[in-house]
Amino acid sequence: MRKLALSDEILMTIEKPARYIGGEVNSVMKEADDVDIRFLMCFPDVYEVGMSHLGIQILYDMLNKREDTWCERAYSPWPDLDKVMREKNIKLFGLESQESADHFDFIGITLQYEMCYTNILQMIDLSGISVYQKDRKNDDPIVIVGGPCAYNPEPIADFIDIVYIGEGETVYGSLIELYKKHQGKDYDRNSFLREAAKIPGLYVPSLYDVEYNDDKTIASFEPKYDDVPRTVLKQVVTDFSKTTYPEKPVVPFIKTIQDRAVLEIMRGCIRGCRFCQAGAIYRPTREKNLEDLKRYAIEMIENTGYEEISLSSLSSSDFTKLPELLDFLIEEMGKRKVNISLPSLRIDAFSLDVMSKVQDIKKTSLTFAPEAGSQKQRDVINKGLTRDIILKGARDAFIGGWTKVKLYFMLGQPFETYEDIEEIAKLSEAISEEFFDAVPKDQRKGMVEVGASASFFVPKPFTPFQWAPMDTMESFTNKAHFVKDKFREQLNKKRLKFSYHAADVSLLEGILARGDRRLAPAIYEVYKNGGIFDAWGEYYSHERWMEAFEKYGIDISFYLTRERADDEIFPWDFIDAGVTKRFLLNEWKNAKKGIVTPNCREKCSGCGAARFGSGVCFKNET
């Protein structure tokens, strides 16, 4: 029997001990002596969140398919266990072997959202190695990070050995082969890192120097040595249909956020919404082959026993074979009594028909993401959804029996005026009016409910809005109150609801998203003062962050509310994400003018992603 890292006594005094015992169905056990490489794949959030993440399942499966590698998993210990581990000097451990982090060659950490940065420090620190990269010892495991936030890794660069830029499926093999060559008596960490920096997509922050101008902007960003590349090319899976996929994902014992089999159908998005970082960094859009997807769906269900399957992509309605795939799933999953959890789809006759087949209409709500209230503002953000489409969709749905509508908006967008945001309330009202107009009194099976919610816009790297000033906290609050008041003025105000997210977290997200290396000491300070699980409202302390910024003389307006010059060097400019800075700048200017850019299928706008040689940029999508 496996011996657990934590004693019974500890496990019985913390919440949900099942988070830490491993041994789940399809988790992979190997003999440590039989492998050359031990990789600890970490998710810097609690188990239930991390286990729901598809990317980790893909990499876990891919690495374990190698005979020379054993990949294990670790998730951030919840604050109750975190405290015990510090008191009793227990190190972070792999769920599979239950052995501590010092047995591993690599500690891989995924960066999914900025608010998990303190948890990254938690996981590094609990691993028993120095938090700052420069202080690490020769034999310490290599800390490698990847994921969407790796597109601006600079705020945490000082803590990381290697940053993997792009999709994980491509160069881990080369990295492992290189490590095997260096392994052994004469192993020298620094020479290994120096060589690793030459693998495309791998960025070794310690090998670069940054200089600043008097106005605090970046003057230069240069490799320290001639053999270290100046730019790092994002990694893209070019043969997307043939790439590795986890047919046997790990099935947790406890309920997780994503408690189902997940089928990734497409990567990237053709739409080009100007606020959306995912839409830019996952370019070009690539689809999976229908027949492969059918096979994966059946295999995954048979290997996991899940009673539900869902589809994953940034915009599933744009998947060209969606009707065929859904027909297949409705038939095959129906036979197996497996529910289909639909992704959010564009509301039209097709999606309403599918939804009525697989969901209980009474219990589900329709979702629209207009993001902005006015057409002018939707043109600014390049959101190709019109008022007519929304009203028509809602009307058809009301006639079909739906009564609940959810609307997502963002406040604080560039060039937004109070007239624009007033339209949020008016659009919600118009939707409710469609209900009364379309459904005669005696046929109403319930009452219409329109729930609108607004989050605060955070400008992100590699989007056209990377030049944009972020709104101030004060302006956010004023705008939210204003919209709330406008909702109260509507005729059907009793049928409408408006809610908005807390602004302070968005503010921090804004600082970290476009931050640079000078933020590192403040992040460490917050961590030292007990800051972890910032993504969890109950653990987030805005004061703790603001005090840390103050202590290190960090002017947050520099990161947030300043408009950047067209030719400013950004901290993330060393990354070649395919999408060119010239294209993004052009988009920024088009936004100002309210000029709409067509989606990739209508017309290629020459963003630069075609250089990867695959996907939508070429006629025969693969």
Place this chain on the structure above:
Amino acid sequence: MKLRIKYAKYGSLKFIGHLDVMRFFQKAIRRAGLDVAYSQGFSPHELITFAAPLGLSVTSEGEYFDGEFNSVTTTKDMVKRLNEQMVEGMEVLDVRLLKKEAKTAMAVVSASDYVVYIKSGYLNDKAELLFNSFDAFMSSDTIEILKKSKKTEKVVDIKPMIIKAAVFPFDGIDGLSKEYLGERDHEKGFFMFLKTGSEENLKPELVMEAYCKFLDIPYEPHAFSVHRLETYMNDGESTVPLYMAGEMISDE
């Protein structure tokens, strides 16, 4: 067709809660390809129900659930197919076909027996005292404990819920499989046969707590491991293990 499935839960899986064990078996039945019956409606679920819930950290070789199946094969085949889908810490021991009119396991449970033992490294100086005074404790006429609920506190006599209890060497305990037990320094423990179910329910931990009080020593909950041996029902005449309500299915 109704089946009653008996299983063991041990090792690290003692930290998996009751509801999660249900979810685990729902998936395992699907993976094993058994022909389980489903409820109607938009999100159909398997028609299975569990017997007596087992507390977190307790191991067992006498757990049960009942399920409705559209078709069945043999006991041997179904045990094998389910065991191919188990993980370390979970083992299917038996599958029995219930009579049509049989009540669910949950409804008929009346008792369970357990062995409570001292964990390795704990209570070294008190073990002898604990082993030697148990008979004296059990010969008390009443064993009173203070039962606290949210509002009230009342004194309850648990003695009538103890059917039998004594110190036994492990080798002398019928049906005990030592491979399911955790680390320990002594090859003996406290055997207890206790009432279980919705009407009267006594947990072995409570007996140990009362015992420590009787000895006037502090009760250390983490010092003891609890292992359930079997779950019983009352068939009208006598108390018998739950599997006795069903028949083995063989090839003939």
